[in-house]
Amino acid sequence: MFSHYIDLSWRSFKRTPLVSVLMVMAIAIGIGVTMTSLSVYHMMSMDPIPNKSSQLFAVQLQSMDEGETWFSPDSIPYQLTYKDTDHLLNADLPYKRAALMKTGFSVHLNSDKIKPFLETARVTSRDAFEMFNLTFLHGGVWSLEQEQNAAPVVVISETMSKKLFGTDNGVGQTLYLDDLSMRVVGVIQDWQLHVKYYDPNNGAFNDPEQIFIPFSLIKAHELNTWGNTNGWKHEPVKVFNDKLESEKVWLQFWVQLNNDSEKQAYSDYITNYILDQKKLGRFTREQPEFKLRDVNEWIIYRQVVNEDNKIMVALSFMFLAVCLANILGLLLAKFLRRAPEVGVRRALGASKRQVFYQHIVEVGMLGLFGGVLGILVAQLGLLGIRQSYSYYESLANMDISMLMTAPIIAISACILAGIYPAWLVCRTTPSTYLKTQ
């Protein structure tokens, strides 16, 4: 019966080509506009590390004095001081943890083979690779000993290895970061990430770094951050060590806590740490205040999805509503004109339910056409976005889930719009139309 209804729908589609095409166009434009903004929204707000997002926590400490305010929503600094980061990194605890900082160097091979280029780098600690699901293709992470002794070792991405050494296995090779000669100990698979959740400070949609070096190099080689440094009180910084000792915040810290009891234990640890520091004259607030936010909470808190996009999504759904009101009107016109035909079918024994079902199949088909065409419209829209804003290059795309969503939204929206006209037409009384034939 279903295939027969499909056949009937197709015939009816061909009988009024203009109105049918208009309806499909209206759905396609509505779906296209909606899917364009929804795809960008979806890419921005997507869980970047689904299998671990509830176990990775960004650590924030309220290190400012009472009464000091900050531009974050809850007035807690986004980043940490060097003192706190160093302490948390070296704490005698069983949890995986990662201290992070963005920096950058002139990368070269101390020869004419490669023209020196400027490249950002990520200073981090050993656990980070496992925490953030980075896969080693060759070699591995530097040893604990190397980390503690500020050894000149580096982990690079596959792409960086190819660029510098012409092979994806650059392990054992030497590269220069400024004037530091560094030995490659590991090559990781390229880090594919839409949202740089581990450090959204300087643009959440920039690409992740491709060079990783041990955290201890900061102190050993006075590495400056390429990210933000924020201060809340006046502290003269004359030499690099002043910065390490200061209350300025410029580092990121993540910890992996696999369950609630671990999270509780870690919270207790931090509370005690703050109380200890209080005795030294830091953390002067009444109540120790800190935050552990998991990946998704962190993305929301850091407002990764920008306002414009949220406004756009809301407006496009309203736009879709207008398109649907339009389709509803056209469907009414189309179905009611067909009342005599329906009257004959009812007289020949078709039940109301069958008539209703037949019309719903018909609007479903319109929805499918509109949805497929809508995907094309959305692709055009996304292409336009990529053209006019290269920063959204990786965001302005439809993934599989969005490609599936488009026809589903289109069909269900159409069926919603079609219920009333279909219901109206199935209530046709056969006698009225049999009289005048």
Place this chain on the structure above:
Amino acid sequence: MLEIKPIINALLRSKVGALLLLIQIAITTAIVSNAAFIINDRINYLNQPTGYEEENIFKFNVMTFGTDVDLIQQIELDEDRIRQLPGVVDAVQISAIPLSGGGSSTSFRLKPVPEKSKSVNASYFETDEHGLNTLGVNLIAGRNFTQEEVVINRDFTKYPNVALATKALMDELYPDGDGLGKTIYTGDKPLTIVGIIGMMKGPWLKLEERKDKSVIIPMLDPSKLHQFLVRTESGRRAEVMTQIEDLMHESYAKRVIQDLTGLDKKKADYVAEDLLMMRMLVILISVLVLVTALGIFGLTLFNINKRTKQIGTRRALGARKSAIIKYFVVENSLICIAGLVLGVCGAVFLGQQLMAHYSVPALSYWYVAVTAVAVFAMSLLAVIGPAKRAANIAPSIATRTI
């Protein structure tokens, strides 16, 4: 006169079509007025005056990885060599690039720390005496600082004691306008303001309270990574830019030249997001208006088809064509006005919601009024065609079927 009563009676008998039209008009009014308002807000933001000849200025970064060179001497040498290039007006090493979205800011105060005093957050640029000329901004009072006043920061023991500030910052710190020659403090360090700059935007355009407030401090801070700013004669920027990399490598090779970009391009990158939003909204409202117009058109046609007999009867009984046209125009106007009333309320509500949740300024009611008038005009245009078609229905049609 306008036969409103029978029209309303007829409308009440076939509610659905009219209701759909009403909903469309209401949502369209709400969206278009808010979107047009946001678009205008963005246009003002994108076209705000900056105080620079953006098309004659470019920047580049220099990252020195060689260690056998004195950075300060090298910077001085680089500046001289660039200034000698034909077509260059001036060039300078500077700590931040305006309109780029990246820079530094700090609090400037009337009294030194730890004393309590009024403090204002402003962006600051560290550069030498050529900075003012390279930026090409105008002093409206006082003087530029001199070469002798520039501090070369090798060991952080010295700090400059003079600075230039923008009028916007001085007006905030000295509302009486007597700030020239006064001392302001950053932390505990005093800076005497020797010159006041007129229009000059800082690195950030988004932060409303900070974008016009900047301080120029006479200081050279030699670090491995530093930025140069160059202003050229009109129309000669491109040719100067092509020579930069070779010129820099000629004088010292162990460094990387990067981000050689015009100031107009820097600004374009910085505002790209807002431009994108503006374009998307323009497309959205254009398509929306089109869809709504087609909807009105389609529904009126449908109504006419339904009422062919009724129209034929009226014509047979002596109604003029103009009366038929009037009937449909009035009917459509009634629906439209009802939709507009709902839409205006919707627009105000949506505006309030946007303002409550996002950084959208308060909706100006002008936009709602103008949108309402435009939507009304559009609906009239959309109904005229079908109404004329209705008027052409021959009276004989009515007598054909019973």
